[in-house]
Amino acid sequence: MIKLYRHPLSGHSHRVELxxxxxxxxxxxxxxxxxxxxxxxxxxxxLNPFGKVPVIDDGSNGGPVVWDSNAILVYLARRYAKRTWYPDEPTVSAEIQKWLSVAAGDINNGPATARLVTVFGAGYDPEQAKSIAYGLFDVLELHLTGRAWLADANPTIADVAGYSYIAHAPEGDVSLKPYPAVRAWLARIEALPGFIPMQKTAVVLAA
Ligand SMILES: N[C@@H](CCC(=O)N[C@@H](CS)C(=O)NCC(=O)O)C(=O)O
Structure with a gap:
């Protein structure tokens, strides 16, 4: 069975568990x-020389150890999932890669970092993180207006990679209220069969 090394409050871990x-x-x-x-x-x-969760060990199925949440999504999609989660058409896979890069970039530096400050007291600049988060959400709101999913006509690993830290942005004092299309997209993910939420934290500032 696949082993997932994780922490319950880590959004990077949650995207893999999800x-x-x-x-x-x-x-x-x-x-x-x-x-x-x-x-x-x-x-x-x-297991991971960078000393970060998540990591999977798929050794019992003859598979590898994989670290980095997005690399893990790619591995799991290719090995175990229906093709629609990560289609290999050049245009669609490029679309997916764009959003995986956004997940490792602005999602990490924006809503995830803002939440690290409020929930874990990490020493990052909260105003800078919030400004990155709102800039990202402005772009996402436009992108998701008139579109159900980030990268294709069906949900893909791009949506999974984006979900956890965006859904939990209010824990980092980043409001989702001005973003109805983003909230509708989150709700679509939450309605998928098999959806599981990430544990909420005690420190929740703005709804
Ligand atoms: N790029 C990595 C980032 C993973 C990451 O930042 N993990 C955090 C938890 S959310 C961690 O393990 N931090 C512990 C540390 O840096 O000591 C991924 O996508 O998996």
């Missing part, structure tokens, strides 16, 4: 205690 659930793939969750620094211990560094 995808495993959406495609109905059996897996075992292995908790990594980030607050105690377990991710920087020798055992975990042997």
């Amino acid at each position: 995808f495993l659930s959406l495609i109905g793939q059996d897996h075992e969750l292995v908790e990594v205690d980030l607050l105690k620094g377990e991710q920087k211990g020798d055992n975990f560094l042997a």
Whole structure:
């Protein structure tokens, strides 16, 4: 069975857990205690030299260890999912890659970083993170107006990669209220069979 090393409040971990659930793939969750620094211990560094969750170990199915949430989505989609989650037509796969890059860029530097400050007290500049988040949401709102999914006519791994930190942006004091098309897209993901939410945190500032 696939082992998923994760932390319950990590959006990067949640996107992988969400995808495993959406495609109905059996897996075992292995908790990594980030607050105690377990991710920087020798055992975990042997899995991911960057010392970050998520990581999957698919060794029991003859597969690899994969770190990086987006790389894991690509692996799982190609190996276990229906083709529609990651079609290989050049135009669609380029569209998907654009949004995976946005997930690793502005989503990470915007809503994810703003939430790191409010929820975990991380020492980043909250105003800079919020400004990146609102800039991103302005673009997303336009992109999702008149479109159901980010990259194709069906949901793809681009939507999965985008979901967790955008849905939890209010925990970082970033409001989703001005963005009805973004909220409708989140609701469409939440209505998919197999959807599982990420645990909410105690610190929730703006709705
Ligand atoms: N690019 C990585 C980022 C993963 C990441 O930032 N993980 C955070 C949790 S959300 C982590 O493990 N942080 C612990 C640390 O940096 O010590 C991915 O997409 O998987």
